[in-house]
Amino acid sequence: DIQMTQFPSTLSASAGDRVTITCRASQTISNCMAWFQQKPGEAPKLLIYDASSLQSGVPSSFSGSGSGTEFTLTIASLQPDDFATYYCQQYYYYPWTFGQGTKVEIK
Amino acid sequence: QAQLQESGPGQVRPSQTLSLTCTVSGGSVSTGDYYWSWVRQSPGKGLEWIGYIFYSGSTYYNPSLKSRLTMSVDTSKDQFSLTLTSVTAADTAVYFCARAAKASYNILTGYYYYMDVWGKGTAVTVSS
Numbered sequence: 300d301i302q303m304t305q306f307p308s309t310l311s312a313s314a315g316d317r318v319t320i321t322c323r324a325s326q327t328i329s330n331c332m333a334w335f336q337q338k339p340g341e342a343p344k345l346l347i348y349d350a351s352s353l354q355s356g357v358p359s360s361f362s363g364s365g366s367g368t369e370f371t372l373t374i375a376s377l378q379p380d381d382f383a384t385y386y387c388q389q390y391y392y393y394p395w396t397f398g399q400g401t402k403v404e405i406k
Numbered sequence: 407q408a409q410l411q412e413s414g415p416g417q418v419r420p421s422q423t424l425s426l427t428c429t430v431s432g433g434s435v436s437t438g439d440y441y442w443s444w445v446r447q448s449p450g451k452g453l454e455w456i457g458y459i460f461y462s463g464s465t466y467y468n469p470s471l472k473s474r475l476t477m478s479v480d481t482s483k484d485q486f487s488l489t490l491t492s493v494t495a496a497d498t499a500v501y502f503c504a505r506a507a508k509a510s511y512n513i514l515t516g517y518y519y520y521m522d523v524w525g526k527g528t529a530v531t532v533s534s
Contacts, residue, residue: 344524
């Protein structure tokens with residue numbers, strides 16, 4: 300299986316901060332990368348697909364980049380609603396696999 | 407906008423069979439544009455993709471679960487289902503159903519798919 304390694308595992312930040320989360324794939328996955336946001340008790344919510352395409356309805360403060368094995372999710376200016384856990388997921392190889400998550404918490 | 411809703415028992419005894427159903431509203435499972443997926447989340451293993459089914463009944467299962475897993479689709483009810491046999495405590499998790507939409511296209515392998523719409527999830531505990 301493709302291993303997805305996310306870092307950091309926890310990120311402490313303040314509202315208004317620019318934050319970046321990195322995800323590294325154990326093999327090249329082209330641009331077949333999605334990013335999700337999850338809040339406690341809720342389902343994951345799609346933010347980004349195809350590494351950099353913004354899902355409809357998602358604020359433009361979220362952006363994704365990368366291809367091959369290294370990818371980043373950037374939040375340009377952290378809002379109170381953005382404190383959550385973020386997951387990367389590859390869909391290039393079967394089985395589809397997820398990163399272990401990055402919790403963005405209030406500093 | 408399509409909505410997905412999982413249903414099933416909240417508790418299953420060890421060695422028994424877990425059955426879950428996902429009902430699709432605001433859309434149809436019969437459209438050839440989507441695959442219909444299951445994902446589970448447990449504290450110990452994080453998010454794990456279980457597999458998917460197409461409206462025609464073709465499937466792809468995670469090899470880690472393949473020997474115990476069956477998925478089916480009922481186009482008349484706009485539902486798809488998961489059956490997992492011989493459950494153990496390791497199968498305790500929140501189970502999500504999700505729609506997988508077409509992403510980029512590869513001339514050799516066809517379309518890739520990403521999960522764009524999710525159900526709210528249903529918690530399943532394996533315990534006697």
